[in-house]
Amino acid sequence: MIIDKNSFVTIDYLIRMGEREYYPPDGRSEEISFCMGWGVMPPGLEEALLGLEENVQKVVRLSPGEAYGESDQELIMEVPRTDFAPDVELKAGQVFETEDEEGHPVYFVVQEVRPETAVLDFNHPLAGKELEVSFTVRRVRESTPEDLQQQPSCGCGCEGDPQQH
DSSP: OBOOTTEEEEEEEEEEETTTEEESTTSOOEEEEEETTSSSSOHHHHHHHTTOBTTOEEEEEEOGGGTTOOOOGGGEEEEEGGGSOTTOOOOTTOEEEEEOTTSOEEEEEEEEEOSSEEEEEOSOTTTTOOEEEEEEEEEEEEOOHHHHHTOOOOSSSSTTOGGGO
16 A cells, blocks of 8 residues: 555654764664654655555655754743752753643753753754654555544644644
8 A cells, every 4th residue: 555645654763863863862763653644743754755655665854844843942941940849950951741731741851050040942852953764664554533533742742743843
């Protein structure tokens, strides 16, 4: 079966950013299954998948606009350190999870720790980056109503829409 806009697809993928930075960080491919066209994967990757079939391997380069969007400076905020529990030792690079107003998980990265404040980045961790995505198509079938109810997201609170970053 060939991948089209109504397909349920399973791929193994590895994302490379620059020379030595990978996602997943261990540099090993990870499997993900998703419905095409629901914004779970970056638009440029979904575009590259259209027309492919099982066992096809491909490498695509995605600009930030084709991937997770540009970094939005409005999503970088300085907050008082007192917003964190007193026993939390803040360090640059830490990732935290919180919830938005609707109870959806939202992730942020501590960019900088200052004496009285912390600078937090609520952008998707891959926003603003050029990506090289290596993938292998493992399975392709038509999406079912059950598939559409169980869509994974990137966990950043975007509800699976990378353009919300």
